Amino acid sequence: MSTPNPAATPSGSPPAAAPGGPLYVALTGNPNCGKTTVFNALTGLRAKVGNYAGVTVERKEGQLKNAPAATPITILDLPGTYSLSPKSLDEQISRDVLFHRLPDVPPPALVVVVVDASNLERNLYYATQVLELGYPTLVALNMMDVAAENGHEIDLVGLAARLGVPVLPLVASAHEGIDALRAAILRTVPALAQTPVAARNFCALPPLFTRAVGDLAARLDTLFPHHRTATPPEALLLLTDDQALLSAGAHYPAEIRTAVEQSRAQLTAAGLDWRTSAIEARYARLGEIHAATVHETAPEGITFSDRLDGLLTHKIWGLLIFVVLMALMFQSIFTFAKIPMDFLSAVVDGIGAHVGSLMAEGPLNDLLVNGVIKGVGAVVIFLPQILLLFLFISLLEDTGYMSRAAFLMDRMMSRVGLHGKSFIPMLSSFACAIPGIMATRTIESPKDRLVTILVAPLMSCSARLPVYTVLIAACIPDIHVLGFFKLTGLTMLAMYLLGIVVALLMAWLFKSTLLKGATPILIMELPPYKRPVLYITLRHMWDRSKLFLRRAGTVILGINILLWALATYPKDPTLAEKSFRDRNAVIQEAFPTITSPADLALKLAALQAPPPADAPPAATNSVETAVREKLELIDREEQGSKLRHSFAGRLGRLIEPAIAPLGFDWKMGIGIVASFAAREVFVSTMSVVYNIGDFDKSDTATSSLAKELQAQRHADGTPVYTTLVAVSLMVFYVFALQCVSTVAVVRRETNSWKWPLFQWAYMGALAWLLAFLTYQGGRLLGLG
Amino acid sequence: MPAVRQPLSALPLGTKGTVAEIQIPPESRGRLLEMGLLVGTSVELIRFAPLGDPIEIKVRGYHLTLRKHEADLILVQPAS
Numbered sequence: 047m048s049t050p051n052p053a054a055t056p057s058g059s060p061p062a063a064a065p066g067g068p069l070y071v072a073l074t075g076n077p078n079c080g081k082t083t084v085f086n087a088l089t090g091l092r093a094k095v096g097n098y099a100g101v102t103v104e105r106k107e108g109q110l111k112n113a114p115a116a117t118p119i120t121i122l123d124l125p126g127t128y129s130l131s132p133k134s135l136d137e138q139i140s141r142d143v144l145f146h147r148l149p150d151v152p153p154p155a156l157v158v159v160v161v162d163a164s165n166l167e168r169n170l171y172y173a174t175q176v177l178e179l180g181y182p183t184l185v186a187l188n189m190m191d192v193a194a195e196n197g198h199e200i201d202l203v204g205l206a207a208r209l210g211v212p213v214l215p216l217v218a219s220a221h222e223g224i225d226a227l228r229a230a231i232l233r234t235v236p237a238l239a240q241t242p243v244a245a246r247n248f249c250a251l252p253p254l255f256t257r258a259v260g261d262l263a264a265r266l267d268t269l270f271p272h273h274r275t276a277t278p279p280e281a282l283l284l285l286t287d288d289q290a291l292l293s294a295g296a297h298y299p300a301e302i303r304t305a306v307e308q309s310r311a312q313l314t315a316a317g318l319d320w321r322t323s324a325i326e327a328r329y330a331r332l333g334e335i336h337a338a339t340v341h342e343t344a345p346e347g348i349t350f351s352d353r354l355d356g357l358l359t360h361k362i363w364g365l366l367i368f369v370v371l372m373a374l375m376f377q378s379i380f381t382f383a384k385i386p387m388d389f390l391s392a393v394v395d396g397i398g399a400h401v402g403s404l405m406a407e408g409p410l411n412d413l414l415v416n417g418v419i420k421g422v423g424a425v426v427i428f429l430p431q432i433l434l435l436f437l438f439i440s441l442l443e444d445t446g447y448m449s450r451a452a453f454l455m456d457r458m459m460s461r462v463g464l465h466g467k468s469f470i471p472m473l474s475s476f477a478c479a480i481p482g483i484m485a486t487r488t489i490e491s492p493k494d495r496l497v498t499i500l501v502a503p504l505m506s507c508s509a510r511l512p513v514y515t516v517l518i519a520a521c522i523p524d525i526h527v528l529g530f531f532k533l534t535g536l537t538m539l540a541m542y543l544l545g546i547v548v549a550l551l552m553a554w555l556f557k558s559t560l561l562k563g564a565t566p567i568l569i570m571e572l573p574p575y576k577r578p579v580l581y582i583t584l585r586h587m588w589d590r591s592k593l594f595l596r597r598a599g600t601v602i603l604g605i606n607i608l609l610w611a612l613a614t615y616p617k618d619p620t621l622a623e624k625s626f627r628d629r630n631a632v633i634q635e636a637f638p639t640i641t642s643p644a645d646l647a648l649k650l651a652a653l654q655a656p657p658p659a660d661a662p663p664a665a666t667n668s669v670e671t672a673v674r675e676k677l678e679l680i681d682r683e684e685q686g687s688k689l690r691h692s693f694a695g696r697l698g699r700l701i702e703p704a705i706a707p708l709g710f711d712w713k714m715g716i717g718i719v720a721s722f723a724a725r726e727v728f729v730s731t732m733s734v735v736y737n738i739g740d741f742d743k744s745d746t747a748t749s750s751l752a753k754e755l756q757a758q759r760h761a762d763g764t765p766v767y768t769t770l771v772a773v774s775l776m777v778f779y780v781f782a783l784q785c786v787s788t789v790a791v792v793r794r795e796t797n798s799w800k801w802p803l804f805q806w807a808y809m810g811a812l813a814w815l816l817a818f819l820t821y822q823g824g825r826l827l828g829l830g
Numbered sequence: 831m832p833a834v835r836q837p838l839s840a841l842p843l844g845t846k847g848t849v850a851e852i853q854i855p856p857e858s859r860g861r862l863l864e865m866g867l868l869v870g871t872s873v874e875l876i877r878f879a880p881l882g883d884p885i886e887i888k889v890r891g892y893h894l895t896l897r898k899h900e901a902d903l904i905l906v907q908p909a910s
């Protein structure tokens with residue numbers, strides 16, 4: 047996120063590649079140049095995906111297929127980059143790898159620059175910057191088919207001569223030219239051992255400027271004698287990029303800073319613009335190269351992509367298609383994901399029951415079943431939504447539609463200071479904030495991404511639904527208003543709207559206070575549409591799920607076990623004894639003939655087992671049924687007393703003074719404490735608190751809990767759950783960050799505890815304040 | 831021929847112009863230049879987003895999006 051520089055090495059000496067270890071080949075290029083396709087074709091199905099140390103930038107590497115066993119070659123796929131003057135964390139990583147500033151990434155032995163042949167000039171801007179670094183370099187000229195279709199005929203020999211490195215034509219999507227590229231890599235690599243740093247230059251600068259670059263390069267040579275890249279391009283970047291020094295951490299000593307400032311002052315005094323001169327000089331050279339090597343065989347025409355854009359960004363049709371696509375995406379994570387989610391939770395419950403039945407009852411059994419297995423269930427339950435959302439996001443990105451979606455939505459989002467790309471993460475958060483927050487990686491600007499992460503959980507997610515449903519069923523009168531609107535439905539709608547409005551307000555507030563400062567201007571490429579590749583889509587879904595399981599899953603599991611302990615301990619031994627006595631008393635009363643403890647235990651076991659399905663409805667059974675009901679009541683009372691006695695129960699009482707002004711009592715406090723694991727836990731906890739037993743999510747369970755809530759009375763006989771209390775409680779749940787999984791994912795995605803804690807605190811403060819205003823305001827108005 | 835400079839977003843849709851001046855502050859226009867939009871570069875206004883902002887332009891053979899606020903600071907000389 048707004049991290050400074052990800053771990054720049056403080057000293058100048060590069061981390062040497064282990065002798066005999068794998069050789070690193072860096073694959074780099076502009077976004078949308080087909081780099082991922084080239085990477086997949088070179089490495090096959092065995093890529094390894096993780097994060098760069100300390101940041102949330104995807105690190106992707108894989109072994110070059112068919113490399114000789116003696117010289118294994120690792121291909122490192124760098125994030126798409128437009129320039130060596132980074133404007134996003136992704137681009138900064140690319141630059142830092144190429145300048146070998148990341149301690150855990152060996153310096154590349156060879157660089158392969160992927161260039162989009164159909165967009166040659168702009169792609170060569172970055173390619174020539176990389177060439178100047180002096181690495182042994184190959185240029186992979188991809189999308190030759192698109193270039194030919196658009197009427198660009200490229201003189202490959204002429205281009206290679208002008209760039210000074212081999213140029214290999216490719217159509218990576220059709221696997222054309224991949225073998226030649228692989229052969230070129232294998233041919234080049236063995237010769238690398240003693241390759242000197244090559245001197246290449248594509249910027250013809252005025253003499254004064256050239257001298258300034260030379261002087262600074264000489265200083266760098268002295269300071270960093272072990273450099274693996276040419277120093278003139280490094281000096282050029284230091285002189286021309288405002289941020290080059292700032293974003294390099296402690297890499298450069300103060301004397302470089304002084305030298306840079308002096309040189310800039312001299313250049314300015316001589317009437318030279320140190321910011322733009324190099325860019326203009328490079329494009330001037332690229333213009334020459336382009337003119338000399340590209341022959342236009344056809345006049346610029348309307349491409350298929352242009353025609354498709356006419357429809358997809360059309361004032362009416364474009365918006366309509368967008369709405370339909372978003373509705374489909376939302377529907378699938380909100381509704382379709384329910385099916386595998388219910389299945390998964392049934393499987394986890396089944397495993398829990400099975401494991402529970404295999405072991406003797408006791409604390410270990412309880413820990414395994416209710417702590418560990420339930421905790422694992424709490425993690426895997428998110429997989430269907432994550433997989434489905436990333437199916438859509440991957441398709442939207444790979445086809446090129448994502449930037450069109452941002453183009454369509456930017457106006458709306460920019461009103462509150464956000465980016466068009468914030469729309470999809472926010473929308474997804476209505477289903478679940480976890481995949482929504484993970485989807486913010488598509489937002490390049492770190493500030494926009496952070497603001498989106500901070501407000502995304504304010505969207506009412508599906509876990510709030512059971513809370514709203516039960517409270518509305520219990521406390522909102524089922525009447526019609528304004529003719530055909532139901533008050534219950536309107537209340538639900540109001541909760542959703544409340545979340546949206548406050549999210550937008552908070553986004554605006556964060557952008558204008560906490561995360562203020564110059565936002566980079568919106569410059570977004572609209573790449574030509576492409577057909578998505580099934581393998582890449584599946585791979586993307588799988589990688590994201592794996593990252594979630596590995597990184598966030600462990601935290602979620604840990605906190606779930608902790609919350610289980612809070613709700614279980616300390617145990618009150620007298621409780622179990624009392625229940626034991628109560629059960630025996632019930633049985634003895636119904637069956638006076640049973641007296642011995644052994645027989646009592648047997649009868650109890652028989653009664654607690656489910657009744658035989660074919661049992662006739664005889665008179666004896668009605669006695670048994672009555673006994674069964676009494677026993678169940680004892681069980682539920684025991685469950686309830688245990689919870690009330692536990693740490694969670696005590697916490698509920700402890701926080702009562704803090705939540706009393708919101709209209710909540712200590713029992714609701716227990717629900718709030720316990721549902722920190724996940725919001726829907728509130729419902730099942732209240733179920734236990736009020737001795738109704740386990741909540742199974744069915745309609746009957748909802749209505750029986752609702753009835754129980756309605757029946758709750760204060761000491762003076764007034765109802766506990768008035769309409770006002772219910773609304774206040776719902777408002778609390780709209781805002782409070784009652785979800786450890788969100789906290790864990792935000793920790794993961796911002797790579798710090800600072801932001802998730804801040805988020806938890808600000809949302810908690812909002813929840814308290816707005817519930818307070820609701821309850822106290824309502825009372826002032828004479829409601830409740 | 832007198833120069834009739836106008837903001838980029840005021841070009842008629844589908845017509846080209848040549849960038850004459852970029853009034854975006856130097857410290858924030860770097861990326862724009864790196865993307866190939868320099869004084870003297872030919873640009874075409876393709877369309878406005880359905881909600882009126884941002885705009886889509888074509889430069890050096892590819893498509894780029896800018897917000898109107900910035901596009902208004904790019905002055906172009908319409909092609910005759």
